[in-house]
Each structure stands twice: as structure tokens, then as C-alpha cells.
Amino acid sequence: MSDSVVVPIERETDIVCARQKGRALAAAAGFLSTDQTLLATAISEVARNIVSYAGKGTVTLQTVQEGGRRGLSIVASDNGPGIENVELAMRDGYSTGKSLGLGLPGAKRLMDSFALESVVGVGTKVTMTKWLR
Amino acid sequence: MTDLVKESSTQILAREMALTEQSVERRRRIVGLEPDDLARIAGIREVVLAQVDHFASVFFDYLSGIEEGRVLTNNRALTERARELKRSHLIAMVGGDYGRAYAEQRLELAVLYGRVGLELRVFIAAFHRLLRSIGEAVMKSTPQAPLEAFASFMALKKIAFFDIGVIVDAVVFERERVIRQQQDAIRELSTPVLQVRARLLLLPIIGVIDTHRARLITDSLLKAIRANRAKVVVMDVTGVATIDSKVANHLMQTVTAAKLMGASVIVTGLSAEVAQSLVALGIDLTTLNTIGDLQGGMDEAERALGYRVVSMDPRRDGAPLSPG
Known part of the structure; x- marks a missing residue:
């Protein structure tokens, strides 16, 4: 089994914690400093969404191996209110809060793969992966 | 006047810690205190009341006997106050009323320990000594029914653990307050213009x-x-x-x-x-x-x-x- 870290997210300081753990895991997996920052930023975005909209959740960080390539996978999940319109949420500049509305689409651009599942009233789960180049 | 101030600082702490009638009720349930226990405690009340001074002495003698305890016992004025509080604590422990007022009284001692820097492990060890001597007295009081005596002592021990719970929470809360204040200070300092x-x-x-x-x-x-x-x-x-x-x-x-x-x-x-x-x-x-x-x-x-x-x-x- 590869390394995996679960970071409970509740407060803003937890976002920093998730980001730092992500950076450390990425460095250990062999990601270059630029990619470490991109990963940390993506983690920051999804973790911040948890704090802003769900209040409480977790970010799971895991180094993964598939075929011959290695990468880092990030799963952010919460039992919050869920996202009503997933398509709209992925659009640049759309926000139900008072943010720039770049969090989710931005995180998608920072990563290689990105999946958003959300059920209203049940919760939201973002799964994203970045591969080592 | 100083007494009034001290009173209110304990009350403020109780409010900050959300020590409400409800949360105290929850604390009683956590240590498993039941009506049965109250009857048992009432049964050994006289045994405890008869030796309140002795039990308090056990507590403070233990503290003055070890180096870590002397932070308190070297301060005569505070030790006198603590002894007074400990005596009323012992009386209240067998008083049968373990509501918000009782919990609040525990805070005053906790604040005092915190002020002199008495470590929790030392307090707990001293409290254990005290409980042991209460236990011995209870067992001696009814030599013909040791099982009964033991059950009564265990009922009292629930109160003791209720007390420890309140005191530990208070000390941790005070310590976290310091951390919160330091965080604020660092934040202020870290944004110079x-x-x-x-x-x-x-x-x-x-x-x-x-x-x-x-x-x-x-x-x-x-x-x-x-x-x-x-x-x-x-x-x-x-x-x-x-x-x-x-x-x-x-x-x-x-x-x-x-x-x-x-x-x-x-x-x-x-x-x-x-x-x-x-x-x-x-x-x-x-x-x-x-x-x-x-x-x-x-x-x-x-x-x-x-x-x-x-x-x-x-x-x-x-x-x-x-x-x-």
C-alpha cells in the first residue's frame, strides 16, 4: 500500500495543514518544486471549499501508481449541503459565495484528472490526480 | 473586595468554558453517577466530615514532600487559601449536590493551581493520596461489611473523577488561552508596515x-x-x-x-x-x-x-x- 494521509478539515488552519502535508508527500513522490506548488494550491482550493460551504470534511492525500506512472491523488469529501448545479459550479467566475469563483475550475486546471460528485443534501466529493512527468 | 474579584474571575472562566447546568449534568452522566450513588455517599458523609482536616493535610503534606509540589506549598498565603478551598471541597464532595455551583467551586482551585504552576500530574497524585486515606477511613468505619464500604467509596470516587474532569478541562482551557493570545500577538507582529x-x-x-x-x-x-x-x-x-x-x-x-x-x-x-x-x-x-x-x-x-x-x-x- 502506498502512503496516505487523511487530514480533517474544519478551520482555516486545517487548510494550511492539508497543503503542507500535500507538499511533503509530493516532494517525497518526486514532484518538482513547481508541481509541488501547483498541488498545494489545488489542495488549498478544495479544502477551502469544505470550510466555506460544508463546514467540515476531510482531505485524503495518497501517492498512487498506475501502469508505469506515479502520481498524487487528492480526495476532498464532505457531508455538506452539496452542489445543486455541478456544471455551473465548474464554470469560471461562478460562485454562490463571495469568492472569485475560480476554486473548482482552477483546481481542475492545476491537476491532470478531476472528478466532482455531489448530491444535494448528502455531500460532495472531489477526486483529483496529478501525475509525475 | 479581593474576594469579590476572585469570585467573578471564576465565574467568567465558568462562562467561557460553557459550564452550564446542562453540561454539568452531562459530566455527571459521563462518570456514571446514579441516584444509588448519592445514597451511598450520604452513608459515609459523617466518616468524611469527622476527618476533613486530616484528609486536607494528607493532600498538602504530599505536596510539600515532593519538589514539584512546593511551587504551591512555599507560597504560604496561597496554600492557606488552597487549604480552605480543599476543606470546603471535601465537605461539598459528600454534600450530595453536584450541580453547576459545585463544578464552579472546582474551578477556583484549578485557577489557583494554574497560577502557581502546579503540574496536573502532581495534583492528581496528591488527590489520589487524599482519596486513598478517605478509602481507608471508610473501610475502617464498617469492618463488618467491607463490600458495602467499598461500594460506598467507589460512589465517592465517581465524584472525585468528576472533579478531576473539571480541573483538567480548566487547566487545558487556560493553557489554550495562552496559545490563542500568542497567536494573536504573532499575527499582529507579522504584518508590519x-x-x-x-x-x-x-x-x-x-x-x-x-x-x-x-x-x-x-x-x-x-x-x-x-x-x-x-x-x-x-x-x-x-x-x-x-x-x-x-x-x-x-x-x-x-x-x-x-x-x-x-x-x-x-x-x-x-x-x-x-x-x-x-x-x-x-x-x-x-x-x-x-x-x-x-x-x-x-x-x-x-x-x-x-x-x-x-x-x-x-x-x-x-x-x-x-x-x-
Whole structure:
């Protein structure tokens, strides 16, 4: 089994914690400093969404191996209110809060793969992966 | 008068810790206190009351006997107060009423221990000694029914653990208060706005920017702009490792607010990594006036204000100062 870290997210300081753990895991997996920052930023975005909209959740960080390539996978999940319109949420500049509305689409651009599942009233789960180049 | 003040500080602590009638009821349930226990405790009340002074002495003798305990016992005035409180504690322990008032009384001792720096493990050891001598007295009081005596003592022990719960929580709460205050202090200290020249401010940002800190940065910058009648601000973010969309938004709002107050902002020190992630996020920072490094930013700011930095060395007159 590869390394995996679960970071409970509740407060803003937890976002920093998730980001730092992500950076450390990425460095250990062999990601270059630029990619470490991109990963940390993506983690920051999804973790911040948890704090802003769900209040409480977790970010799971895991180094993964598939075929011959290695990468880092990030799963952010919460039992919050869920996202009503997933398509709209992925659009640049759309926000139900008072943010720039770049969090989710931005995180998608920072990563290689990105999946958003959300059920209203049940919760939201973002799964994203970045591969080592 | 001092007594009144002490009273109220304990009450404040109780309020901050949310020590309500409800939460105290919850505490009683956690240690498993039942009506049965109350009857048993009432049964050994006289045994305890008869030797209150002795039991209190066991507690304080233990403390004065070990080095870690002397932080309290060397302070005669506080020890007297603690002894008084311990005596009333013992009386209340067998009093049958374990509501909010009882819990609040426990806080006063906890505050006192905290003030002299008595470690929890030492307090707990001393309390254990005290309980042991109560246990012995209870067992001796009814030699013909040891099982009964033991059950009564165990009922009293529930109260003892209820007490320990309150005291541990209070000490931890006080300690966390110190951490909270230090965090606030670090935040304040970590957002300096420095005047470099007349009308030129430098705002170095180092470390993590969260919402609270972003607000502090904006606040202190705007105040400094007003106080120094600043026209140009150099905001250096070399020390910021990660900028996500929220932080970027904060920074842009700060820049806009500064602009409204008549100061233009030059942002310096965006690292290559941060620049790439901002582009990937889709954040448009082209409206910002950015310059590679702090030195370049200061040069630009000085130019904008009409300063010209001249080297003392005539051969290098006019060239910007640089090391080597």
C-alpha cells in the first residue's frame, strides 16, 4: 500500500495543514518544486471549499501508481449541503459565495484528472490526480 | 473586595468554558453517577466530615514532600487559601449536590493551581493520596461489611473523577488561552508596515495568509497610508509559498483599497511557482503592477516618487546600487 494521509478539515488552519502535508508527500513522490506548488494550491482550493460551504470534511492525500506512472491523488469529501448545479459550479467566475469563483475550475486546471460528485443534501466529493512527468 | 474579584474571575472562566447546568449534568452522566450513588455517599458523609482536616493535610503534606509540589506549598498565603478551598471541597464532595455551583467551586482551585504552576500530574497524585486515606477511613468505619464500604467509596470516587474532569478541562482551557493570545500577538507582529522614505511604504508579507490575517494586513496598510500620507506601497510576497484564489482575491482587494486612498501598489517577489499556479487557476493579476524582485520594486517606487539614488562612488553615479 502506498502512503496516505487523511487530514480533517474544519478551520482555516486545517487548510494550511492539508497543503503542507500535500507538499511533503509530493516532494517525497518526486514532484518538482513547481508541481509541488501547483498541488498545494489545488489542495488549498478544495479544502477551502469544505470550510466555506460544508463546514467540515476531510482531505485524503495518497501517492498512487498506475501502469508505469506515479502520481498524487487528492480526495476532498464532505457531508455538506452539496452542489445543486455541478456544471455551473465548474464554470469560471461562478460562485454562490463571495469568492472569485475560480476554486473548482482552477483546481481542475492545476491537476491532470478531476472528478466532482455531489448530491444535494448528502455531500460532495472531489477526486483529483496529478501525475509525475 | 479581593474576594469579590476572585469570585467573578471564576465565574467568567465558568462562562467561557460553557459550564452550564446542562453540561454539568452531562459530566455527571459521563462518570456514571446514579441516584444509588448519592445514597451511598450520604452513608459515609459523617466518616468524611469527622476527618476533613486530616484528609486536607494528607493532600498538602504530599505536596510539600515532593519538589514539584512546593511551587504551591512555599507560597504560604496561597496554600492557606488552597487549604480552605480543599476543606470546603471535601465537605461539598459528600454534600450530595453536584450541580453547576459545585463544578464552579472546582474551578477556583484549578485557577489557583494554574497560577502557581502546579503540574496536573502532581495534583492528581496528591488527590489520589487524599482519596486513598478517605478509602481507608471508610473501610475502617464498617469492618463488618467491607463490600458495602467499598461500594460506598467507589460512589465517592465517581465524584472525585468528576472533579478531576473539571480541573483538567480548566487547566487545558487556560493553557489554550495562552496559545490563542500568542497567536494573536504573532499575527499582529507579522504584518508590519514599514516607512522606507517619505510617502513610500514597504509591506513585507511572510508565511500563511488566512482570512483573519488578510484583514489585518489590509487594515494596517490602510491606516499606515493615511498616517504617512503614502503615495506608493511596495508589497513583497517573496515569503508567501502558496497563493490560492481566496488569498489572491484578498491581495487584489487590498491593492484596490490602497488605490482608493491614493496610493499605488507595486507587488514584488511573486515566485515562478506561484505565478504558474495563479495562471492555471485563471486569476487575472494583470491589473496589478508587479515587478520581479524587491530591489526592482523599490527602484521603481523611488522613481515614481521622484527620488534618485546616487552612489557615493562617482564612477558609479547614476547606476542603481547593487552589491559587488
